[in-house]
Amino acid sequence: MKTSRLASALLVAYGIAVLAFLYLPLVSVGLASVSKARYLSFPIRRYNTEWYGEALASDTVQGLLWISLKVAGIVTVSSMVIGFLGALAFARYSWRFRKPFQKLILLPIFFPQTVLGLALLMWFNALGIVPSWKTAIVAHLVWIAPIATLIVSIRAFGFDPALEEAARDMGATQWQVLREVTIPLLMPGVVSAGLFAFLLSWGNFPLSLFTTGADSTLPEWLFAKMISGYSPLVPTVGMLTVAGSAGMVAAGLILAWALRRLRPTT
Amino acid sequence: MSDASPILRINALTKTFDDFTALHGIDLDVAEGEFLAIVGPSGSGKTTLIRLLVGMDDPTDGAIWLRDQRIDVIPANRRPTCMVFQSLALFPHRTVGQNIEFPLKLRGVAAKARKDRALELLDLLRLPRDYYAKRIQQCSGGEKQRVALARALAFDPEILFFDEPLSALDYRLRKTLEKELKDLHRRTGKTFIYITHSLEEAMVMSDRIAIMRAGRFEQIAPAEEIYARPVSPFVAEFMGEVNFLPLRAGMVAGAALSSAAQAALAGQGGTLVLRPESLRLNPQAADLTLTGTVAAAYLLGSRMQYRIDSPAGELTVEVLREDAVAGGIGAPVTLGCDLAALHLIAEARDAAA
Numbered sequence: 001m002k003t004s005r006l007a008s009a010l011l012v013a014y015g016i017a018v019l020a021f022l023y024l025p026l027v028s029v030g031l032a033s034v035s036k037a038r039y040l041s042f043p044i045r046r047y048n049t050e051w052y053g054e055a056l057a058s059d060t061v062q063g064l065l066w067i068s069l070k071v072a073g074i075v076t077v078s079s080m081v082i083g084f085l086g087a088l089a090f091a092r093y094s095w096r097f098r099k100p101f102q103k104l105i106l107l108p109i110f111f112p113q114t115v116l117g118l119a120l121l122m123w124f125n126a127l128g129i130v131p132s133w134k135t136a137i138v139a140h141l142v143w144i145a146p147i148a149t150l151i152v153s154i155r156a157f158g159f160d161p162a163l164e165e166a167a168r169d170m171g172a173t174q175w176q177v178l179r180e181v182t183i184p185l186l187m188p189g190v191v192s193a194g195l196f197a198f199l200l201s202w203g204n205f206p207l208s209l210f211t212t213g214a215d216s217t218l219p220e221w222l223f224a225k226m227i228s229g230y231s232p233l234v235p236t237v238g239m240l241t242v243a244g245s246a247g248m249v250a251a252g253l254i255l256a257w258a259l260r261r262l263r264p265t266t
Numbered sequence: 267m268s269d270a271s272p273i274l275r276i277n278a279l280t281k282t283f284d285d286f287t288a289l290h291g292i293d294l295d296v297a298e299g300e301f302l303a304i305v306g307p308s309g310s311g312k313t314t315l316i317r318l319l320v321g322m323d324d325p326t327d328g329a330i331w332l333r334d335q336r337i338d339v340i341p342a343n344r345r346p347t348c349m350v351f352q353s354l355a356l357f358p359h360r361t362v363g364q365n366i367e368f369p370l371k372l373r374g375v376a377a378k379a380r381k382d383r384a385l386e387l388l389d390l391l392r393l394p395r396d397y398y399a400k401r402i403q404q405c406s407g408g409e410k411q412r413v414a415l416a417r418a419l420a421f422d423p424e425i426l427f428f429d430e431p432l433s434a435l436d437y438r439l440r441k442t443l444e445k446e447l448k449d450l451h452r453r454t455g456k457t458f459i460y461i462t463h464s465l466e467e468a469m470v471m472s473d474r475i476a477i478m479r480a481g482r483f484e485q486i487a488p489a490e491e492i493y494a495r496p497v498s499p500f501v502a503e504f505m506g507e508v509n510f511l512p513l514r515a516g517m518v519a520g521a522a523l524s525s526a527a528q529a530a531l532a533g534q535g536g537t538l539v540l541r542p543e544s545l546r547l548n549p550q551a552a553d554l555t556l557t558g559t560v561a562a563a564y565l566l567g568s569r570m571q572y573r574i575d576s577p578a579g580e581l582t583v584e585v586l587r588e589d590a591v592a593g594g595i596g597a598p599v600t601l602g603c604d605l606a607a608l609h610l611i612a613e614a615r616d617a618a619a
Contacts, residue, residue: 166355169320170369171343171421180368184359 026242032235051236060221061237067133068217068244071208072201075140079197080190082141083148087186090149091156092164109146116143117210124211131213139211140201147200148193155189188259195252199245271333273298273457274319274425279328281314281481288314290481291328296425301451301458303468306478307504312461315478316429319459320349332424348423352430354414356402362388362413363398369421387416390453392446408439415450428460432467444470465505469493477501493541495609502539502611507571509545509581511538511554513610520556520577527553527605536612542571542584544607547591552602556581560597563590574599 003011036046055061089095090102108116120139124131163185167177205219212220218241225234272295281289288311296302306312317323319330321342330338337345348369356365366384367375375383385395391412397405405413411431418426428447432440448471451458462468468475469489476486477500485497496502499510511518516531518538523531546552558576570590574581583601591597 160353160355162351162353162355163357165322165342166349166351167357167368168342169322169347169349170417171372173343176372181357 029235029238029242033232033239035232051232052240055233055236055240058233061233061240064216064218064221064237065240065244067212067215068202068219068241071133071136071140071217072198074137075144075201076194076198078137078141079145079148080194082145083152083193083197084183084186084190086145086149087152087156087189088182090153092161092182105149106146108142109150111143113143113204113206114210117207120207121210131211133212133215133217136208136212136215136217139207140204143204143207144197144200148197151193151196152186152189155186155192159185188256191252191255191259195248198248202245202248203241272296273300273333274459275331276319277329277331279315279318279330280326281311281318281323282326288481289318289325292481292483294476294483294486296457296459298457299455300474301448301460301472302474302476303460303462303472304476304478305462305465305468305504307463309480310478311481312463312478313429314481316349316427316459316461320347320427321345346423347425347427348418348421349427349429350414350418350431352433354410354431356410356414356417358402360402361398362393362400362402362405365402365413366416366420368417373421383420384416387419390419391416391450407435408443411435411443412446415447419454419456423456425457425459428458428462430462430464433462433464440467447471477504496539496611498613499537499539499611502609507542507582507584509540509542511540511578513538518554518578520579522555524551524553524605527608530605531608531610534610536610539609539611540581540603540607542582544603545581545583545601546603547572547583547585547589548600549602553605554603554608556601558599558601560591560593560595560599563595572599574601576601 031044033051034047034049035044036048037044086105089098090105117139120135120142121131124135129135163181164177167181168174172180203219204217205223208217208220209223216224218237222234222238222241225231274294274296276292276294278291278293279289280287280291292315304312304315314323318325318338321337321340325338328338329336332346337347357368360368363381363384366387367380370380370383381398384398388395388397393409393412393416397409397413402410402413414431432443435443444467447458447460451471458471460468460472473488474486475489475492477484477492479500485492485501487495492501493505496505502508502510511521513531513534513536515535516528516533517523540554549555556574556576556578558574558581560572561575561580562573564571565587566584568587569584570587572583572585572591574583581601591599
């Protein structure tokens with residue numbers, strides 16, 4: 001549809017406004033991390049990057065980074081496995097309790113995370129489990145695995161069941177059908193689910209707050225330091241966290257590109 | 267069908283889903299090398315039958331024999347048959363060559379032999395050899411059909427089943443592929459069992475047609491026989507445009523019969539089946555004669571079709587364009603046909619409705 005010049009200008013202005021709304025807060029954190037002043041004020045008079053060096057050299061930050069990576073990494077791999085198997089049950093096979101399963105598996109997504117965190121903490125206490133980064137993995141999985149299942153299920157719903165039947169008809173065993181047809185076709189969904197799982201776990205605060213016990217993840221530490229003990233190290237670590245997310249998105253895009261390259265070509 | 271023992275035998279095959287019976291104890295023999303089309307309206311049980319034949323579903327009762335081996339108790343992946351699916355079910359993550367080689371790979375055939383066979387099949391299906399490395403998404407609709415056929419033939423199955431593989435194609439491509447499929451059947455000598463709801467497809471390609479209705483075979487015979495001598499009004503209507511004339515005590519209301527026709531139909535009752543092309547306009551002489559007026563006229567390429575209002579009801583007539591009625595709509599006409607064109611079904615038409 002052809003648009004008038006005024007409509008076109010309004011659309012550009014709207015686009016810029018939306019992008020500014022989304023990204024300006026992040027830009028302000030980035031600017032705060034390179035400002036020499038203790039608190040951010042404009043215009044920035046003196047810049048320095050020494051907080052980045054300090055953050056990377058800090059044992060505390062490295063410890064936090066390691067815990068966050070461990071939690072997000074294990075949640076990612078577990079979510080991919082659970083999401084794949086869950087999607088098979090959710091979308092590929094007919095079984096007796098499939099319909100209630102389809103509803104119940106998604107329910108945790110809609111729970112407020114603070115309530116979910118509190119409930120899990122109470123369970124851990126009742127079971128005599130001391131909260132740590134390991135219990136945070138369980139908590140993250142309760143919320144993230146359903147999302148991963150949903151993502152893989154969308155992919156699973158999208159492919160023709162006749163593909164599996166055709167493989168079987170041509171002589172494939174159940175395992176061969178899974179290996180030769182189902183897994184390769186669901187793989188883009190599994191990779192997407194893994195990417196989402198990492199990003200949701202990496203940046204999660206409410207569940208971690210309730211369930212890490214004496215351990216701490218990067219988002220928890222950022223919150224704690226904002227409440228007391230603020231220094232430019234806080235926005236610097238914040239930016240490093242964002243860099244971690246961006247790195248993961250980049251890795252996901254590279255993996256998707258590599259998967260496409262591995263596919264047959266002329 | 268030849269007298270030789272059949273390659274496929276179905277005995278009292280029944281399939282029920284809860285309270286619904288999709289197949290009512292059907293029997294069928296298929297000769298080796300035969301091209302059998304199974305035709306029927308939606309819900310007649312065609313797809314249920316083919317799914318039982320290939321092993322995607324288990325029958326509730328009855329047996330399926332492939333020569334001397336009972337195959338309904340064998341899992342789908344161990345049956346020496348193959349199916350071309352309605353959606354073709356080509357693997358999008360594999361090349362044309364990898365798709366064709368897939369059943370051979372499952373059987374542990376060496377890579378070199380697999381490739382040789384795939385290229386041989388590309389030749390057979392008249393696809394260029396460089397299609398071996400092509401992506402499925404880069405193939406046209408017709409090329410995909412040929413790849414699916416090549417894949418189905420790869421491991422040399424005893425019987426090839428087809429589940430409406432041409433239904434999603436446009437008319438011209440469908441007509442081309444119908445002929446190619448018939449030609450492929452002749453060149454391979456394989457037994458083809460072809461499910462379709464298109465009567466035209468079935469008539470062009472098959473040696474015999476089995477008409478299904480509500481989980482039963484209504485009639486199994488060569489196309490010409492089913493067309494000319496349908497066993498029921500349902501089959502007659504399913505096989506194309508048809509006129510039904512009620513026959514009571516050897517008389518057709520509103521029609522004049524020759525003495526030969528009166529003698530042939532004397533005392534009989536039922537429904538006379540009369541194809542539109544068997545009726546002649548303003549004939550010099552005929553065994554059955556009716557009068558009427560033209561209610562509508564349709565041009566069908568080289569032929570004209572007329573709807574005629576007559577005392578026996580509305581009739582359809584098809585003639586060559588050069589025999590078109592002068593005067594157009596409302597013109598009075600006399601219709602007639604020979605005794606040989608009349609086929610009597612004992613069943614009244616209403617019973618089949």
